[in-house]
Amino acid sequence: MQNSATPTHCPYCALQCGMNLTPAPEGTVEVSERADFPVNRGALCGKGRTAPAVLSSRVRLTSPLVRSEGTLVPASWEEALDRIAENVVRTRTEHGPDACGVFGGGGLTNEKAYTLGKFARVVLGTSQIDYNGRFCMSSAAAAGIKAFGLDRGLPFPLEDIPKTGCVILVGSNLAETMPPSLRFFHELRENGGTLIVVDPRRTKTAEQADLHLAPRPGTDLALALGLLHLVVAEGRTDEEYIRERTTGWEDARAEALAHWPEYVERITGVAVPELREAVRMFCEPENAMVLTARGPEQQSKGTDTVGAWINLCLATGRAGRPLSGYGCLTGQGNGQGGREHGQKADQLPGYRKLDDPAARAHVAEVWGVDPDSLPGPGRSAYELLDALGTDIKSLLLMGSNPVVSAPRAAHVEERLKSLDFLAVCDVVLSETAALADVVLPVTQWAEETGTTTNLEGRVLLRRQAITPPEGIRSDLEVMHELAGRLGVEKGFPTDPEEVFEELRRASAGGVADYSGITYRRLVEENGVFWPCPAATAEEPDDGEDSALDAPPEDVEPLGVHPGTPRLFLDRFATPDGRARFVPVAHRATAEEPDDAYPVLLTTGRVVAQYQSGAQTRRVDELNAAAPGPFVELHPRLAARLGAAEGDPVAVVSRRGRAVAPARITTGIRPDTVFMPFHWAGEGRANTLTNPALDPTSRMPEFKSCAVRLEAVATPGGVPSSPRP
Template sequence: MPTDAAAPSPVTATHCPYCSLQCGMGLRAADGAPGGLDVVPRDFPVNRGALCGKGSSAPALLSRRLRLTEPLIRRADTGRLAPATWEEALALVAARLGSVREEHGADAVGVFGGGGLTNEKAYALGKFARVVLGTSQIDYNGRFCMSSAAAAHQRAFGIDRGLPFPLEDVARTGCVILVGANPAETMPPAVRHLRELRENGGTLIVVDPRRTKTAELADLHLAPRPGTDLALALGLLHLVVAQGRVDEEFMAERTTGWEAARAAVMAHWPELVERITGVPVPQLRAAVGLFCGTPDGMVLTARGAEQHATGTDTVGAWINFCLATGRAGRPLSGYGCLTGQGNGQGGREHGQKADQLPGYRKLTDPAARAHVAGVWGVPPDSLPGPGRSAYELLDALGGEVRGLLVMGSNPVVSAPRAAHVEGRLRALDFLAVADVVLSETAELADVVLPVTQWAEESGTMTNLEGRVLLRRAAVTPPAGVRSDLEILNSLAGLLGREGTAKGFPADPEEVFEELRRASAGGAADYAGISYRRIEAEDGVFWPCPEEGHPGTPRLFLDRFATSDGRARFVEVTHRGPAEETDGAYPVVLTTGRVLAQYQSGAQTRRVPELRAAAPGAFVEMHPLLAARIGVGDGDAVTVTSRRGQATAPARVTSAIRSDTVFMPFHWAGEGRANTVTNPALDPVSKMPEFKACAVRVEPARPPG
């Protein structure tokens, strides 16, 4: 029957641009909608159509009003950034990076990437650094995300994947211990899996110094002093041994190293752990009873446990706890990490980290170098060795590293000891930044290159489950904007030998096909994954070594990825924070995220509804602390550490320990939490200690 109704616009199936859930969503053209797109629900296992406010408002940033649409160059006559042509901007980047390399050597040029870059961009960026620039100095902001969990994973299991099982398994296990994670604010669609866990009769234990929205869902909330999660894990394992709850059969068949780990654990008796952590012994016993009272269980950690100078050992202790109780390598059981950034998993698998090559290969492994060099068409000995980790690289700027290319990162806000890092960026001979918006880091650049966004380009991401996904382009980018891959292609042509640009195609599928070959045989093997297959299956789990392989949703069910197939216990003992409180700095500062903002806030702070929901920084503190220093809710307070100070309104609540304050890290300016944080590094992962530093808290002095 004829009708005058217009046919509905087609819907592009894609994924959210923010966190590691990579929630499925649909995008449909809509006149008058922010960014020209409406978000429509899409059934996907991780989120089942649900989205948080960040995801539902994501198209707003596509608006020309909120983003960069032309290159900028800092003009010598004014010292200010001004519009330029692409030809002028790219020629200047190539000339300046080339001159730094020629004058000071290849390692005087650095590259700093991001955990939000697609797999294709991360792969191309690592290749560009090592083949075109010839530098070892490449790392990325994912080092600040889950590097401690990655190192502990590798040490215990021989492979690193955030979750060794699909997220939907969480709802079907018997008990979950969630350590240093607040998914109710950081990844809200994941909370349905925790609710279903409890609806199914399972129990939830949350470990956090704050009574967060996630902790309010828990059957048991443990609130340790920040920096003591390692002691807590050791204390729980001590009780497992003392109560005879060790799974001796599992350990004999599938693990090694228990005797040394057990001896270390027995020095952490419950009363000592209570003194260290502040968690009462009855709560410790209750936690062990809940976890061991069911046939299966999981421990999931996040940044609260990992962003410490002891982060690798802390995660190792929780893995020991899982292994000793037989909660690993079995269905509905195991240790997992809730990755933070959208491609925090894939971003480190394919070459952005200072010590890794594509496929999660070690840069120091001759066979790995030979394989990747063969794919790249270069001699293996031409590839540089491992370089500095993220903070070490930033700390070297203006000294041994004189020129820097930044893609998809905002270290002026996100790095620890941020005022120092800002100073190092200013000391560079040359800084180029490729970004969607004029971030605080881009504001310091000599050249700013505007790039395409998630909905304007296609590419793959790997979510927290190890599921490789395909983001699809839904709209045409504005004139004047280019993709990161196009930029690398142009710079390779300008900086490399004749024909070098051919090795850096701008088409993402062509890059992915090369990535498949480079990763083949590696720990993170994508050889059997293709764009066609991802579209057909709505995601494929790695490792997937060949096209006929089904992918691997659940790791370790038959063997662990070690040489002998056994998981490794690691001997660990408690060490406190790198910086203890004292008379001058008597309070512990911990940091984290809030619901309406994401990472450094460079994008979300520009979305009106998100800015309205979370307009600025704050200092969360207990009423006892507020009374002691003489401030009320909303009064401005200054948090001072040995590195600097931050000022923001007090938010007084009994949901935090009285010896602890909390600040979100999304803002620049006087409320920049990372001005205060400690860059002390974990010796294995090189993770900075964001989550615990000694501070004093005082009423803010009026200006002047």
């Protein structure tokens, strides 16, 4: 590869921050500022700055591994791939194609996600495919489709945030999850706008807010309905907008009026004066936004909760207008693109529905198969994991670590162990990979080219900066080799640009239409927002050059669609062009506190670790900043337990027990404890979490479950105190 700096993007969160990479000794790269990318303007968090550390052979996988007499041992690629193919054939022969499962990841590039969905349906013939992005923003996606007819994380670019008048940020701690994005909110306040943060904890983000609302976990739905009640009662609805651009208002209005402020205060713990102040701050400016994240979404009523916040935007005329709207802050690096192109159980490329005959026909034609050969929708992520070892006998897992990240994680770990066969593709030996029968070492972000789609719906090109070590192959090569061994010789190219060209055709005419996007455009334009239909006239062909090369200066593309940075300005993506109010009512969480489990647990992230920690926990600098799990609790709760700062505390739910040091702070509600979910072992937060599913999105209820606290014996063998 070239020795000059390569412009590319961070491998972690959905900001997909721009960075430059320069080859460095020992096969790694040096990161430098890339100020031209508008999302981060050169700024990087610690994870982005240290991302090259995982390229080191000291922490990564360097050879295929196969299980021999209970132990994973190095093997050749031929042996490892043959073993996978043999076990797939055996599973299909003995149990049928749906006994083969596939589990993907929200960090896979669009090309990999597209190919994985195609591999599952064309090569394996299985309906049993989903991905960990189901745990990310599926509730927001479901609510957005109900209301707007289309789901894209943000329907506007981040650069619009500083220009609006007020932002309500619900269940997001951007200061730790996406630090470079916080500058947009600082600029909002510098411009005279206001920030309202909704979070049961006084996080670093909440400390930046003009108003912090701290509801009891699992009550965000009631909070949104209470705010809408006050909007109606105070005459702050936009009647002209409601009449001209929406449907269904009367039913939604009736539900909101049933959630009067004092009732909402009893449910949420948020005082009525704070509710009134939030409504004033949101409604007085000409423009305003609501942004949600995992807090309201990772609930068994997450779709309805997000729908209530969308209703608040619609009632006040704050959607489909410049500098106003509802948006979802996607979490995973390619959480948006990862579900648009086929690795989700019910979707085909272009965000098409798998049970739509026209969609099946279109994609089948691109793939060169009979539409009737495509399986129907399969299980959602947790349901798929729960079926391992029963209906599903073998699993191919790519880019995910559910032993740490899945709800009721101890149960999921047992289900993985019960499989007849497990194959994992990863860059490190994660806790999940350690259970596998075959582990394949694959290329990383700096060693391969491919596209991702960030939280704005901006399609980006990550460019290869260095050559991968000898013996490492890409996920595309893995699927190509397996497809050949399983009797499908064509249709699984290893060149990512060739895959993207097919993806363009498969997505054409779909909701997420990428057909007008090319690698060349992504280089020249610093990303393109979907939907972007194909050009109205052919782009010029400059011969044999790669699309990554600059076109001749004297040739101008004609009729090229510019992409769509801002959605819904003229109409919504519904048949009649109107947004739909969806009436929703508050209901309790799936698991409320009781005498046996009197405290609520909520989970989240810390700035120095990412998701399951499989990669970041291998970086010395990040481990020094965040060395392990902890239990955050209020001083009153700590006093009842008899726990001091740093004392080990056991958190027990109906699903298991986790132990971690106490972190005592007044920044959390006295009825709530918080644990970050990045670690395995004794402090694994997801041992505790509840897999109760949202009926629409199938999102598990990560953000609220009932627990009790127990004192843990000190080194002298004496418990510090009985549980509260």
